[in-house]
C-alpha cells in the first residue's frame with residue numbers, strides 16, 4: 001500500500017500505486033525532512049520549514065529546486081498554476097494547488113490535517129490539497145474534483161487520489177461545532193465513532209475526504225488512504241494534537257515529470 005523511503009537523510013512516504021511511474025513523482029513528507037532535528041516549538045515559516053521544502057524538492061528532483069506552496073488558511077480556494085510564477089503563488093492564500101505544467105511541484109504543509117494528492121493520468125493534471133475539518137466541511141476535496149473537471153475536462157473516473165497521513169479517528173476528538181459543521185452533507189454518514197461509552201466524538205477526517213471524492217465520481221478503487229495516524233506516530237510526523245499545538249509541518253508534494 002505504501003512504503004517508507006529514504007533520500008539521503010530525509011524520510012518520506014510513497015504510495016505504491018504511484019511508485020515507479022515515469023509520468024509523475026510524489027512524496028508525503030515526515031518530520032525527518034528538514035536540516036535540523038526538533039522535538040517541538042517549530043516556527044512554521046522558519047529556517048527548518050525552508051529546509052524541508054528544499055529537501056522535498058530534492059526528493060522529487062524538481063528542475064527549479066522548488067516546491068510551490070501557498071499560504072494555507074483552512075478555506076476552500078484552489079489555485080491554478082498555469083504560467084503563474086512560483087514567487088507569486090507563495091504570496092497567495094489557498095488550500096489547494098492544481099496544475100498541468102510538467103516540472104512544477106505543488107505541495108501542502110500539514111500537521112494532522114489531510115494532505116491529499118491527486119492525479120488524472122489521462123489529462124495529465126495533478127493537485128495537492130490541504131483538508132482540516134474546516135476545509136472538509138467546505139467540501140474542498142469535492143471542489144478539487146470540480147476544478148479538474150471544469151478546467152481540464154477530467155473524467156472523475158480517471159482521477160487517482162492518495163489520502164496521506166493525518167490524525168486518525170483514534171486521536172481526533174472534536175467538539176460540537178465540528179460535529180455540526182460536518183453534518184448534513186451527502187458525504188457525512190459514518191464520520192464519527194458511534195457508541196463510545198464516554199460520549200466523546202471522534203472524527204474520521206480521512207473518511208470525510210474520501211467520501212467527498214467518491215461523491216464527485218471517483219472510483220473508490222482509485223483512492224488510497226495511508227493508514228498512519230500523525231498523532232499516534234509523532235515519532236514520524238509533526239502532530240498538532242500529539243504535541244500540544246506547538247509543532248512544525250511536514251510538506252507533501254506531487255510533480256508531473258517533464
Ligand SMILES: [Zn+2]
Nearest residue numbers: 170171229232
Ligand atoms: Zn491516533
